[in-house]
Amino acid sequence: MELLLLGISHKTAPVEIREKYSFSKKQLVNTLNEFSMIDIIAEIVILSTCNRSEVYVVSEYVYETKNLLEYKLGILQDDLQYFYFLKNIDVVKHLFCVSSGIDSQVIGENQILCQLKDAYFKAKELNTTGKCLNILFNKAFRVGKLVRQKTEISKGNISVATVALKLLEKQYTSLKDKKILIIGTGKISQLVLNYMLDKKINGVFVANRTYQKAVELANMISGKAVMFDKLKDELKNTDIVISATSSPHLILKKDLITEVMDTRDKPLCMVDLALPRDVDPEVKNIKNVILYNLDDLNLIIEENYKKRILEAQKAEEIVLKEAEKFWQQWIKTSTIAHKQQELELAHGQVS
């Protein structure tokens, strides 16, 4: 039996090509069922994420299977260049790289392991897997975990919202007892609020030019909406300001913050996640004010990502070693099974 893989990913194809060959949940089930009826395909698992579509197959007939997959998946002649077709140990190496997050667009991301598990369990549920893919995928999950334990490939935040909140943790032991004011209700504000929701931070105030939007977002986290024209009063006893509006001009000018800081003694930490900026950069020179902007956060993100890239090299060594070990064992087991089959066949013929 041969281990085969036909796939397309962010590394080989742009999104407009990838999206043509992605599977919806329904399509995935139908395709698995359809392939399971075909004799030359012994086992099959389909992985479909926003960055990759991959079909893992166990079959005795390599080229027939390849042609069949290309035909059934409706791959256009012009698009064939974007696909990769791997065999045996190369499939093992590739799958282990995928499960470890080495092959992901965002190196070390954890979501791929869950997506891989979903793909495998769906196939198992539909009885399209057998001994070979069961062993292979379970090993891939273990390698994925091992790599994350032995390297720091998944460490270090690389999203703006989490990095911003990690920065705040360098000042405060807990954000739960702090008054946090979020200005703006866009996507970034929502991401920040989701993170706060995960961390069970409730004391959040939301301000927006459209008050109703502020109310909606504040309700998401049992927070409180603030009228935009009352911003100055709110700032007087706020510990942290996170601003992420789409305003084309500055929202928090130096004069306003100076005036606010004259009325208070405790520090004010401001995180400006907007582009163009919401907070006057001169604000950072005011006593007791700490200001971060997107460039500052990007410094950390780049640094963290560089570390992940370095860790990916260590991870790749582990993956290759595990793949070699796995493949040796695989050959050994297959040879024994093959010999047993021959013996049983011979025994049957004699009797």
Place this chain on the structure above:
Amino acid sequence: MNFLNIILPLLYILTLSIYGISFFRASTLSEKIKVYLLYITVLIHLIYLIWRTISFSHPPITNVFEILTVIAFSLAVAYLIIEIKTRIRSTGFFILVVVVIFQILSTFFIKDLINVPEVLRSNLLGFHVVSALLGFSAITISAVYGLLYLMLYHEIKSVKFGTIYQRLPNLEILEQMSFTATRFGFLFLTFAIIIGIIWLPKAFENFSYTDPKLIGTTFIWIIYAIGLIANKFAHWRGKKIIWLSITGFIISFFSMTIINMFFSGFHKFY
């Protein structure tokens, strides 16, 4: 056993180096061994202090350089307790810098004082000095954490994410540690002053309220009292309270060393 006096600074320097490697290079090996090395060093230091007490028939608290080795010891022990209790292991290097300085000063200048004045054999003196030493150790720890607070604050304010930023605990923890140490320092200092007020006039014929060290200590006590009251009632937090703690330490150090060495008064024994 006098060789312990020479070995001790070397041991502390070695321990400091391991803590330094662990802090600046984030080495796993040094991270693992540093605390054990500190245990060993502290144990040897304890043996040294016991040996000195037995050999000279008095605890090593009769002159400034004996006191410095005792403070070095109490700082190291206090840090060990902090490390075990809080599990914050990244600040040891900075406390040990002070320990090394105190121990080196002690090693170089310590004298074998065999004939101790009768006045120094009182039990009340023991309580007075022990309280003062614990107070000074706490004040030192408070100042070190205060300094770390200012260093981290500076990194954050200037948006630098270097080693200090990455390795130190957050600002609130540093402030809390500094302030807790200040409270202990103030408590022990108060004990030392009360015992001193009871014992000093009886023990010394030439007792005077204008003694430089007495004035210095009272001044330090007032500074810390202002800090604690301002924290409680005027909500002084952060840099204000940290600067007060550092100022208190500088004056304490000045009072303990310079005043002791260069000014005359009844509070000086050799």
